[in-house]
Amino acid sequence: MQKITVALLSGGISSERDVSIKSGNEVYKALDKDKYHVIRYDPKTDLAQIVAEHSTIDIALIIMHGPYGEDGTIQGLLDLLGIPYQGSGVLASAVAMDKLISKKLYEKEGLTVPPYMVIDQNDYHHAKDSIRHLGLPVIIKPVKGGSSIGMDIVYSESDLSVSLENAFQYDRQVILESYIKGTEVTCGILGNNELLPLPLIEIVPNQGYRFFDYEAKYKPGATQEICPANIDDDLTLKVQECAIRAHKALGCRGCSRTDMIINDGEIYILETNTIPGMTPTSLLPQAAQAGGLNFSQLLDRLIELGMQK
Ligand SMILES: Nc1ncnc2c1ncn2[C@@H]1O[C@H](COP(=O)(O)OP(=O)(O)OP(=O)(O)O)[C@@H](O)[C@H]1O
Numbered sequence: 237m238q239k240i241t242v243a244l245l246s247g248g249i250s251s252e253r254d255v256s257i258k259s260g261n262e263v264y265k266a267l268d269k270d271k272y273h274v275i276r277y278d279p280k281t282d283l284a285q286i287v288a289e290h291s292t293i294d295i296a297l298i299i300m301h302g303p304y305g306e307d308g309t310i311q312g313l314l315d316l317l318g319i320p321y322q323g324s325g326v327l328a329s330a331v332a333m334d335k336l337i338s339k340k341l342y343e344k345e346g347l348t349v350p351p352y353m354v355i356d357q358n359d360y361h362h363a364k365d366s367i368r369h370l371g372l373p374v375i376i377k378p379v380k381g382g383s384s385i386g387m388d389i390v391y392s393e394s395d396l397s398v399s400l401e402n403a404f405q406y407d408r409q410v411i412l413e414s415y416i417k418g419t420e421v422t423c424g425i426l427g428n429n430e431l432l433p434l435p436l437i438e439i440v441p442n443q444g445y446r447f448f449d450y451e452a453k454y455k456p457g458a459t460q461e462i463c464p465a466n467i468d469d470d471l472t473l474k475v476q477e478c479a480i481r482a483h484k485a486l487g488c489r490g491c492s493r494t495d496m497i498i499n500d501g502e503i504y505i506l507e508t509n510t511i512p513g514m515t516p517t518s519l520l521p522q523a524a525q526a527g528g529l530n531f532s533q534l535l536d537r538l539i540e541l542g543m544q545k
């Protein structure tokens with residue numbers, strides 16, 4: 237059987253470069269070398285090489301997070317070159333990267349999001365009014381980001397400016413969002429036309445972490461990730477339905493992972509990731525494993541869905 241030539245893209249120039257490189261190494265190890273001829277590219281240095289070699293590539297696996305990886309830009313380049321890739325296209329990738337536009341689409345779909353306000357870097361004198369309106373505590377997050385980079389919880393008005401200045405290092409627009417206390421869950425979705433929701437994972441950062449921040453995400457043992465989540469079947473189905481609606485509202489394809497918080501039976505949508513973390517212990521691969529697909533089989537499925545385009 238002729239091998240499929242896979243261009244494995246990892247690295248890039250976003251603040252999640254390190255995570256992307258680690259994921260890329262794990263994906264490389266797990267790809268079945270009997271089926272795939274794998275060529276690795278780091279878009280930080282290898283864009284010209286991808287262009288030069290495009291006619292030899294059957295599919296690209298984009299294992300990159302954040303701007304210039306998960307936001308539609310690399311997807312646009314691959315479209316121009318006629319290279320299929322796993323997951324969402326240009327528009328859904330760009331939309332999902334933008335937490336403000338995503339919220340508007342979730343709201344239009346009738347999904348619940350935490351109350352929020354947007355603050356622009358050039359005009360943030362009204363930030364204090366916003367937190368009076370939203371109430372404390374508030375979560376601060378850059379509009380375009382990931383891995384909790386630039387995020388904070390603000391408990392008092394006096395801490396606001398330090399957190400905002402930090403967030404503005406990552407984006408010129410920042411969202412202030414009511415802090416929702418509750419059970420945090422994430423739901424992976426696989427499929428193009430028929431969408432398969434994966435088992436839910438409940439996220440419980442250890443004591444000492446105020447939320448699922450960068451360290452809680454990546455330090456081994458810092459967070460309990462309970463799969464399947466300790467949630468009854470009815471609520472599980474509702475949460476999975478919300479994740480499917482979020483995936484469709486943004487126009488995602490192939491795969492996504494939507495983060496949510498459940499409070500008193502209400503399901504709040506936080507965000508949808510179009511290229512979720514991709515090490516064997518990352519959330520989507522764990523959920524796939526619980527749903528019967530090991531890491532190599534998940535990669536096979538993503539490639540198969542990508543080649544269906
Ligand atoms: N409104 C909120 N109320 C309570 N906690 C929140 C809220 N928004 C975010 N969080 C916490 O912050 C974490 C990161 O938020 P979010 O998922 O929006 O950002 P992200 O950096 O894009 O995440 P990812 O790494 O999944 O891409 C959440 O997993 C959750 O623990």
Ligand SMILES: [Mg+2]
Nearest residue numbers: 383495506507
């Ligand atoms: Mg998240």
